[in-house]
Amino acid sequence: MKLGIVVQRYGADVNGGAELHARYIAEHLAPYAEVRVLTTCAREYLTWRNEFPPGADSVNGIPVERFPVEHERSEADFGLRSDHVFSRRHSLNDELAWLESEGPASPALIDRLQKSGHEFDHVLLFCARYYHAYHGARAVPDRAILVPTAERDAALGLALFGPIFRGVRAIMYNSPEEQALIHAAAANPHVPGVVVGIGSEIPGSVDPRRTAAAFGLAGPYVIYVGRIDANKGCAELFDFFLRYADARPAAPTLVLVGKPVLAIPDHPRIRHLGFLDDRDKFDAMAGAAALVMPSYYESLSMVALEAWAVGTPVIANARCDVLLGQCLRSNAGLYYANAAEFGAVLDMVLDDRALAAGLGRNGRRFYEQHYSWPVIEGKYLDMFASLSSNPPAHRMEKLPGWLARRQSSLRPAAQVLDELPSGPVVGVLA
């Protein structure tokens, strides 16, 4: 079986969520199939600047083909186009121009798929909202398997993605919430789909004492791992935590791991450790009283899964449907919707150690049952087998005609998104 994986960036040092997802899948499916990765030369997602050399490459034994990005992303142009299609009536051409502006526009990559995509039995396309996934799905619709990694974002309300969600051979969802959202947005329940998610490379053992000693972490602490960004809810986290810490002399330390985009408050109870390697990260996570996930939008939080894998409870933002659903399904995390709940939940996790241990155990069990690699690999292989044995039951819709594409008849995407159902999906195991 030959498997093509198409993703916007790829590399051992590329750490975006979807990119890491793609790399893990490529490496874990390599024993079962001949895997080849098709990607761009970009290393950085804000500009898509060509940094890797084009041509053949290899990453951890996986062959990689890199294609140049035709133009970098202009933040101003993308912002204007986003504002237009998200908040005003617009045409399909406007949406296509938005997609082109978002990037990474790599016509060479799409040409490669169009001309010789038939060499693959299946083509996994990561990140539905990007250029390569949209045009890649149109290039090889009968082989395309979409891994949308979609979150509750206005882009999901754009009309151009509907035919893609309805036209690919199958969709590998990250969470039941993502599946429900895409079903509601694109009316595609006829497309084979399964909630898979992703595993992680969990170390065989963790040593919290080592990290605590190395970084001088004395006393209990809660940890946040990820980009320290207002978009990830960190501003609200700081606000809630400072209020909590100011009211309690014996408050725990908030340990931050990751690259800061947002200014970190100067407070004795907030420690920023910077970017950590995996060993330190897992050790620090294992020693934490809880992992805090303040993000409002996630398609699947790998960090939360990693915390559960090492037996650490999660404290999640209740406004994120996916995190809330994961906490409810796993019974391994608590959640908060305001500062009072944040404080109460933190108190409970810190004070009730039996409860924290129970949450941690549930988290490990949840990870093992749904996100361990044998489970993930099995779901992918089952899907491949099912698609190979059945011919395509539906076709990709064609683009509307020249005139129809120019009619400003499409509603603002944000308005479309607002009308989609929200909330956690309870009772469905991932």
Add this chain to the structure above:
Amino acid sequence: MDHNQGRRGHFHRGGRRGPDRRGPERRQVPGPGPAPDQASRGERNDRVDVEQIMREIRARIAQRSGVDLSNQQIHELAARRLEAILDPRGLKPELLDQLRRAAGERTVPVDAAPSAAQSYPFDEATLYDSPNGFLRFLRKLFNPLLRLLFNPTPVAHALAQQSRLNTELLQREADRDRRQAEWNALHYEILQRLALEVSRVSVDSQSLSMRVESLGTKVDFNERRVRTMEGTQARPSRPQESPQAAPQAAAAPSVPTSEAAPQPSAEGQPAGEPSRRRRRRRRGRRGPGAGVPAEAGVNAPAASASVVDMDEGDGEGDEGFEEEAAAEPVAVPGGPEGPPPPLRSEPVALDHQLPAATEHREEPAAAPEPIRTEEPPHTPEE
């Protein structure tokens, strides 16, 4: 006022003093599920119900703050307050409606351009224009004759100028109206937000005052309890007291109070007594007995009796203490601000194929008993 009456209904002030929440009775009232005993606490750890825990946390937050108002309710409260501020009897109802509509819309719909009827375009040809083609032809035909009689051009220019001025004037007026409407909408929006903020602050302030009251009760009770305990400890020292003190001690035989204590101290006291006396000084105790130190000698027996009653758990102070205990359901020594739990520091082996094989955290001897509420005030969907 009606608003205040309506708001009070949301608070649990009355319920906190009700008989069903008093001391031992409250502890015996079971929740919706079976009360977990010591044996079942260990099992609870494996059957963590996050939804139930969150319901309990939210119920506790609502109980602790004494307020059970959601954001929606606060908005409704603010809307009622705003209605009271913008008294419809003093303002035109149409104006209020207009303000509300304007505040609800992103852009204020004001005719930006004057209508065609208001700004009639005029030029030289307009004088001879007509919808009737034949009439237009005749006017054009006889136009030289007309010009022979008088010069219509200055008339046409004057009228064209006037038309332009009319258009500009209307445009300016429309702009002014639009700006005014935007200002009105902004002012109304600010007013709305201020009313919302005031509502929030007042709810917070009420909950804080209840908290202060509750803490005051707790302090009061603790003070009485300290006095009672000190009195109990002081009893063995009585045989050493002077014979003159014996009749007075007999008048207050049960438990010596802080008011009765100075008598033996004046006549020969144990070495540890001064420090005890310092602690016995009253600290702004509230209630009927608080402001009568001068009559302490006379009222000593009654005061002693009341202290004994308090200690038995039936008094107001006892209830206040119990309420505070209920407000902190997590049974951790030292309370939430006590010593933090120790850091998990031992190396842990992770065997993912055998999830139950390793244990990361120490298990305490007993898990705290959860508080169960019959009707959870919040759900995750809120």
